[in-house]
Amino acid sequence: xxxxxxxxxxxxxxxxxxxxxxxxxxxxxxxxxxxxxxTDDDGPALTALGSTAVPFHGTHQPGITTPMQAxxxxxxxxxxxxxxxxxxxxxxxRWSTLAAELMAGGTPETDTGVARDAGPASLTVxxxxxxxxxxxxxxxxxxxxxxxxxxxxxxxELDPERSDGDLWIQVGADDGLVAFHALRTLQRxxxxxxxxxxxxxxxxxxxxxxxxxxxxxxxxxxxxGTNNPKPSDDDFDQRVWVPSDGDPAWLAGGxxxxxxxxxxxxxxxxxxxxxxxxxVIGRRKGNGAPLTGGDExxxxxxxxxxxxxxxxxxxxxxxxxxxxxxxxxxxxxxxxFSYHDGFRADGAPDAGLLFLCxxxxxxxxxxxVQRKLDRGDALSEYIRHEASALFAVPGGAAEGGYVGQAxxxx
Amino acid sequence: xxxxxxxxxxxxxxxxxxxxxxxxxxxxxxxxxxxxxxTDDDGPALTALGSTAVPFHGTHQPGITTPMQAxxxxxxxxxxxxxxxxxxxxxxxRWSTLAAELMAGGTPETDTGVARDAGPASLTVxxxxxxxxxxxxxxxxxxxxxxxxxxxxxxxELDPERSDGDLWIQVGADDGLVAFHALRTLQRxxxxxxxxxxxxxxxxxxxxxxxxxxxxxxxxxxxxGTNNPKPSDDDFDQRVWVPSDGDPAWLAGGxxxxxxxxxxxxxxxxxxxxxxxxxVIGRRKGNGAPLTGGDExxxxxxxxxxxxxxxxxxxxxxxxxxxxxxxxxxxxxxxxFSYHDGFRADGAPDAGLLFLCxxxxxxxxxxxVQRKLDRGDALSEYIRHEASALFAVPGGAAEGGYVGQAxxxx
Numbered sequence: 001x002x003x004x005x006x007x008x009x010x011x012x013x014x015x016x017x018x019x020x021x022x023x024x025x026x027x028x029x030x031x032x033x034x035x036x037x038x039t040d041d042d043g044p045a046l047t048a049l050g051s052t053a054v055p056f057h058g059t060h061q062p063g064i065t066t067p068m069q070a071x072x073x074x075x076x077x078x079x080x081x082x083x084x085x086x087x088x089x090x091x092x093x094r095w096s097t098l099a100a101e102l103m104a105g106g107t108p109e110t111d112t113g114v115a116r117d118a119g120p121a122s123l124t125v126x127x128x129x130x131x132x133x134x135x136x137x138x139x140x141x142x143x144x145x146x147x148x149x150x151x152x153x154x155x156x157e158l159d160p161e162r163s164d165g166d167l168w169i170q171v172g173a174d175d176g177l178v179a180f181h182a183l184r185t186l187q188r189x190x191x192x193x194x195x196x197x198x199x200x201x202x203x204x205x206x207x208x209x210x211x212x213x214x215x216x217x218x219x220x221x222x223x224x225g226t227n228n229p230k231p232s233d234d235d236f237d238q239r240v241w242v243p244s245d246g247d248p249a250w251l252a253g254g255x256x257x258x259x260x261x262x263x264x265x266x267x268x269x270x271x272x273x274x275x276x277x278x279x280v281i282g283r284r285k286g287n288g289a290p291l292t293g294g295d296e297x298x299x300x301x302x303x304x305x306x307x308x309x310x311x312x313x314x315x316x317x318x319x320x321x322x323x324x325x326x327x328x329x330x331x332x333x334x335x336x337f338s339y340h341d342g343f344r345a346d347g348a349p350d351a352g353l354l355f356l357c358x359x360x361x362x363x364x365x366x367x368x369v370q371r372k373l374d375r376g377d378a379l380s381e382y383i384r385h386e387a388s389a390l391f392a393v394p395g396g397a398a399e400g401g402y403v404g405q406a407x408x409x410x
Numbered sequence: 411x412x413x414x415x416x417x418x419x420x421x422x423x424x425x426x427x428x429x430x431x432x433x434x435x436x437x438x439x440x441x442x443x444x445x446x447x448x449t450d451d452d453g454p455a456l457t458a459l460g461s462t463a464v465p466f467h468g469t470h471q472p473g474i475t476t477p478m479q480a481x482x483x484x485x486x487x488x489x490x491x492x493x494x495x496x497x498x499x500x501x502x503x504r505w506s507t508l509a510a511e512l513m514a515g516g517t518p519e520t521d522t523g524v525a526r527d528a529g530p531a532s533l534t535v536x537x538x539x540x541x542x543x544x545x546x547x548x549x550x551x552x553x554x555x556x557x558x559x560x561x562x563x564x565x566x567e568l569d570p571e572r573s574d575g576d577l578w579i580q581v582g583a584d585d586g587l588v589a590f591h592a593l594r595t596l597q598r599x600x601x602x603x604x605x606x607x608x609x610x611x612x613x614x615x616x617x618x619x620x621x622x623x624x625x626x627x628x629x630x631x632x633x634x635g636t637n638n639p640k641p642s643d644d645d646f647d648q649r650v651w652v653p654s655d656g657d658p659a660w661l662a663g664g665x666x667x668x669x670x671x672x673x674x675x676x677x678x679x680x681x682x683x684x685x686x687x688x689x690v691i692g693r694r695k696g697n698g699a700p701l702t703g704g705d706e707x708x709x710x711x712x713x714x715x716x717x718x719x720x721x722x723x724x725x726x727x728x729x730x731x732x733x734x735x736x737x738x739x740x741x742x743x744x745x746x747f748s749y750h751d752g753f754r755a756d757g758a759p760d761a762g763l764l765f766l767c768x769x770x771x772x773x774x775x776x777x778x779v780q781r782k783l784d785r786g787d788a789l790s791e792y793i794r795h796e797a798s799a800l801f802a803v804p805g806g807a808a809e810g811g812y813v814g815q816a817x818x819x820x
Contacts (some may be wrong), residue, residue, distance in 0.1 A: 046619070046620065047617075047618030049618035049619055050618050050620060050621075069617065070614070075753075082708045112676075113627065113632075113695050114627055114630075114631045116627060117620045118615065118623040119619060119620070121619045134452065162518070175615055175616045175618065175619035175620075177613070177619075177629075178747070180748070184676070184761075186631075187757075187807065194756065203481070203586030203587070204586070205587055206459055206531065207530060208456060208457030208618075209456070209460035209531045210456065210527045210585075211459060211525040215524065216587075217587065219524055219594075220524075222523075223524025253723060270522055270598065283798075284522050286523075338586070338587065338590070342606075342609040342611075343606040347601060349594060351594075367711070384432055
């Protein structure tokens with residue numbers, strides 16, 4: 001399921017200031033893509049960070065099972081007044097063409113040049129449709145019930161101006177200029193049809209900055225993502241993708257993404273002792289292992305009791321409340337970015353998680369889990385849900401096609 | 411002058427998904443620093459991106475001649491009411507100790523864990539003092555005239571709330587979590603003495619994303635930094651550093667940094683033809699070469715005329731107006747970050763350059779050049795200066811000492 005391929009590894013990393021260390025050729029350079037022509041043998045090496053390209057075309061859209069990138073943009077758009085189904089179709093065709101070209105490291109016509117010289121840097125572009133998109137395009141009959149607005153949760157403090165939207169773009173890349181360039185190119189190309197509703201920026205670890213596999217840390221310092229479904233799991237497809245014989249048919253190979261902007265109350269969190277932090281989560285902060293022992297990947301033993309007969313994992317520990325075993329098997333693929341937008345008037349960081357989770361049906365994944373969290377998660381004292389959105393994310397486009405074609409040309 | 415050293419290169423980059431490619435040991439692992447212990451031989455490789463450490467102690471502060479990092483934070487602070495010289499000295503000692511520890515990849519006591527598992531990722535922390543710092547600390551006698559407020563320029567549209575400040579921290583790192591963690595750790599440790607006045611975030615290319623040497627591109631797509639003074643230049647020290655026998659003595663080995671938040675009017679810029687963009691700058695967009703020929707590093711021929719006898723480099727071309735030859739030799743070390751803070755109500759990106767330039771005396775560098783730009787720079791039509799600040803940046807701390815000690819303990 002790993003959709004990445006290293007397309008140009010002509011030269012291996014040589015550290016700035018290190019002597020010599022001539023380039024070692026690993027892998028097979030294809031040389032076919034435009035960005036390869038921009039490399040400069042006299043300059044520093046283009047490493048896998050820059051040279052890795054993710055394919056745009058395929059069964060599923062990119063940016064869902066793609067390894068998390070260092071930079072992310074989330075942008076929601078509303079259709080401009082007067083734009084309907086025809087304009088939306090033209091927009092999705094134009095956006096798909098551009099996304100494919102940018103992800104391959106190419107330079108679209110009338111390009112601004114910002115990404116020139118850089119490799120594709122694992123760029124992905126992912127498109128989604130919100131609830132109101134179907135009214136604006138006269139396609140309400142095709143709208144799945146699973147896209148109905150999420151229920152309000154008691155702890156929600158949502159800002160409608162930073163929530164929802166007709167259209168959604170997720171951009172991820174391991175280079176900040178490549179990511180900016182992709183978003184700006186798409187926004188500019190769609191400006192007559194799609195008006196920016198909200199935009200947020202996030203980040204994750206840079207490749208090569210850590211030797212920790214797969215999981216990352218969030219801004220609370222916790223290992224995050226340990227229990228994520230893995231593409232190699234037997235039930236991964238069933239959990240994440242709308243089946244090819246599913247409903248609606250136009251969404252086959254697609255998914256639903258729930259977005260939540262979750263601010264972390266770091267002043268409060270960082271004041272707690274390590275013991276208390278670990279009790280709240282149910283895992284060791286250092287290595288992410290459950291409080292019931294083992295290492296990060298060891299299953300949590302929810303039944304374990306201590307010498308006094310008390311539960312080792314507290315009743316309200318985050319790991320217990322979110323465990324599939326306690327949620328009728330509900331699980332979703334979490335693929336978040338951290339965010340940090342400066343400091344609030346009280347000095348606390350405006351920082352937290354751009355939580356994104358992917359599932360075949362939010363009514364059997366995010367919603368029941370969040371309902372349970374809303375009732376009794378020890379972590380809720382330290383976080384605030386400030387924005388929310390739900391989008392239907394169509395399957396991937398075939399060569400020559402575009403994302404959403406099965407809906408817009410049905 | 412390259413202060414970077416690779417401190418742990420036990421294992422070379424292996425691409426995720428590539429088969430095998432066992433670790434090649436290059437260089438000499440020191441193993442002495444705390445972060446090395448956190449590496450995990452079963453995980454992906456920690457590359458030079460993550461393992462490179464920049465020393466905190468030395469003649470000059472880090473983050474000035476250090477190669478530009480992928481992530482940057484600029485934060486200005488005002489001293490809290492009641493805080494004076496003694497509190498400022500304690501703050502600078504605490505901040506210096508923390509900065510040295512973080513830059514070495516260590517984990518300070520009471521650490522939040524956000525950077526755990528990551529290498530130092532070329533983290534740098536740089537401290538500066540603003541004009542009002544000297545009043546707040548009763549040290550106005552020690553304030554250099556070069557720190558007097560910058561003149562207002564006719565095109566300035568400055569926001570005072572995002573300008574100036576008593577204290578300034580620049581954080582740079584090639585990993586976003588490492589950068590966040592450093593800034594948050596410092597802010598938290600200083601919260602009783604220093605109140606955040608403004609904060610901005612920026613980015614540059616990730617190492618390995620491009621093979622272009624030294625220079626980067628800005629969000630207009632232009633090659634930026636070509637004519638920067640280089641540490642190997644004969645007059646570099648004279649241009650950038652306050653001399654050891656200079657005035658004031660406490661600033662020996664230090665520098666002055668001018669900060670300008672420069673928004674780019676990308677909707678207007680991107681509408682211009684390539685020819686017009688190149689005329690405005692005086693360089694080719696593709697490779698950064700002067701319009702008078704050669705490649706990026708070829709000197710601009712300001713006297714060149716075309717077949718009609720007109721100047722090849724227009725009278726108001728940016729490269730002419732900023733050329734040291736036309737500014738009495740004034741030159742400064744530019745070391746900016748790009749920024750992108752979403753989109754404005756009119757749909758234009760709120761994006762541009764966090765311009766930072768370093769010089770021994772702003773009255774002989776930034777000020778005369780900016781005066782000239784203000785009078786007739788073709789680029790000025792496409793940019794807006796929205797915030798401004800000037801800080802005196804002391805020399806580096808010796809082991810056991812702290813930044814600003816010669817001022818605060820004089």
